[in-house]
Amino acid sequence: MSYRTAPARRAAAAVAVVAAVAIGATACGGTTKKSTDSDSTKSGSGSSAAASANPSAPIKKGLTIAYLPKQVNNPYFTISDNGGKKAVEALGEKYKEVGTSSGTDTAGQVSYVNTLTQQQASAIAVSAQDPGALCTALNQARKNGVKVVTYDSDTNTNCRDAFVSQASAEDLGRTEVQLMAKQIGNKGQIAILSAAQTATNQNTWIDFMKDELKKPEYKDIQLVKVAYGNDDAQASFQQTQGLLQQYPNLKGIISPTTVGIKAAAQYLSGSKYKGKVQLTGLGTPNDMRAYVTNGTVQSFELWDPAKLGALAGYTAVALASGQITGAPGETFTAGDMGSYTIGKDSTVVLGKPTVFDKSNIDQYHF
C-alpha cells in the first residue's frame, strides 16, 4: 500500500512545488500596489470578523472558494463538489477543486492546503483525511486570512472556522434503526455490516444505534454482531455470508457504509436470502436502484451530497464576507436552502437524512 502511494505523493509534492514557484514568480512580477490592496482588505475583513460578525454585511463578489475533497474522482465527492460549484457560482464567486487521487494521502492534502494559502484563496472547503494531520497547514492558512470550512469529515475543532456536517451522527444512527425496525416488524435478530473497525464516523453511528435499540419499543430486537467489511466488495460479501451462516435466524442487516450496503445488496440479490433478510443503511440511489427495483432492499437513507457541498459553499462565502465568524448561535442564509444556525463546536448540520424507497428513488440521480 505504502509503496504505491509514495510516488503519487512525490508527484503531488512536485506539482505543489512547481505551483508555489510559479505563484511566487507572478507575485514578484505583479505590482506591489495590488498585493497590498488585497492584503489590506483581507486584514480589514479579518479584524472586523474577529471582533464580531455582521449578519447584514453584503456578500462579497470575486471570492475564490477552493474545494479540497478527501479524494478527487471519488463519485461521492464529485457530486458533492458539483453541488458546491453550482452554489458558489450562483453567488458570482469563483469555484475551484483540487485534491489527491488517493483517499489516504495525507501529506498530499497538506501540500494542497499550502498551495491554496499561497494562491490566497478566499476560503477552503476541505474534507479531511485525518483529523489532526492538516491542523498546522490549516491554521497557517487562517493566519493568512483564508477561511476554512470542513465538510463531510471534520478536523479537530481548533483548526477550522466551521464544520458542515452531513447530518448529525445521532440522527443517522437512530433513523437507521428506525428504518430496520419498521422492515422487520420490531422483532428479530439484526447485525451491522460496517466499514473498517477503526472508521470514526461508522463507530459513532453504531454507538447511537445501540443506544436507540435500548428503547422499550425495540425490546424484541437483538443486535447479534457487528462485522467489518473494510469497504472492500469481496470482504463485505464474505462477511455478509458469514453473518447469514452464523445466525440462521437473522432478520436484517444494517450497513452504515455505501460500499458495504451495495456489496451486501448484490450478494443478497443473488442468493437464497433475497427478500427474506432485510437490508438497510446508508447508500446512494444510483448504487441501490437495481436492488430496490428487484425487491432485495425496501428502503435506505442518505443525505444529499450535492446539498452538503452547496451548504459548505454558502458557509464559506458567508465566512469570507464577514456575515458569520463561526461562533455558535450565528445565523446565515444559504441561498435557496434557507436559513441555517451555527451550533455547538461551530457545526452546521445539513438536516435529517432523506429516505429512499421504490416510490421516490427515480427522482434522485447521484
Next chain:
Amino acid sequence: MTMTAKPASAAPPEAASTSGFLDRVLKVRELAILVVLVLMLLATQLDNHAFLSEQGIKDLLLNATILVLVAVGQATVVITRNVDLSVGSTMGITAFAAGEFLRGGGNPLVGVLIAIALGIGFGVVNGLLVSLGQVPALVVTLGTLYIIRGLDSIWFGSKQITAADLPSGFADFGHNGFGAVPYLALLTAVVLIVAAYYLRSYRSGRDLYALGSSPEAARLAGVPVRKRILTAYIVCGALAGLAGALYLARFGNVDSGTGNGYELTVVSAVVVGGVAFTGGSGSVYGAALGALLLTSINSVLPSIGVSSVWVQAIDGILLLLAIAVDRVVALRVAAVLRKRAAQTRSAIHHA
C-alpha cells in the same frame, strides 16, 4: 533434457525416474494444500452446519473464481522467473471497459471479449517491455501498474458502473449455476484445465519451465526466450481481463479504484500454492489451490465468528509456511538429484 546426444544410452531411464520423483514431490506439495483446505472446511462444517450447505458451497466457489483466474495467469509468468504486478490495474480497467460497453446496451459476450482483448493488449505491452528491455519484471510491471491505474482514472474519472447499468442476464450469470456449482466456477475450471494441459504437455509450455529454471541454459538450448516470455504475459493479461469481466458480473459495481492492491493477494495465492518465485517449478493447479485456500480462510473466519482482523495475519503466516515448505523440499530434491548424479557417474565409469 533428451536433446543431448552422447549419454543417450544411459540417460533415458535415469531421466524418467528423476522426473517421476520430481512429479511425485510436486504432487505431494499440491496434495498438502488440498489436505489443509479439506480439513479446514470440514472443521468449519462441524462448528457451523450451514457452512457447507448448497448456498455455502456455491459461495465458496464463487468467492474463489476471480482470484483463481488471475492466479493461473500469474503462475504462468512466475514460472518463467518473472512477475506481473499490473494484474490488479488490468482487472480494474477491463471491468470498467466491459461495464461501459454493457451500459451502452452491448452484447454481454462481446463485453467479455472486449475485456479479454484489452487485457491481452496490456499483456503485450508488459511482455515486450520485459523481454526486449531486459529490465527486471518487478520494476517494469510496477510501472505499468501505475500507468494503467492512471489511464483508468483519466478515462473514467469519477464515473461508476452500478448494477442498474447492467443487463439482468449478465448479473444472473454472475451468481447462478447448476445447483451448488456456479457457471463462473465451471468457466474457471475449463480455463484451469486448458492452462495446465498446455504447460504440461506442449513444448512451448515446457519451455516456460526451462526458462524459469535457468534463462541462460534455456537460451543456449534454443528456446525462443522473448517469444515465450511474451506468451506468458499475454496469457496473464488475457486472464486478468477475463477476471475483470467476471468481477463486473459478480459484484455489479465498478469504479476507478476497482482491483486496487489486488496484485499482492494474487502473488500470495501463487506462492502459497507452491509456485516458486525463483521460477521453474510449481503448477497452475497449485496456484488455483492456493487461491482457493486464501479465499476460503476469509469465508471460514466470519462463519465461525472470528474477527476479521485475524485474516491478514493468518494469510501472512500461511505465506511464510509455504515458503518454508518449499525451501525444505527444494533442499531435499537437490540432495536426491546429487546422489543420483553421483550414482550415474560411477555407473558410467564402471561400465
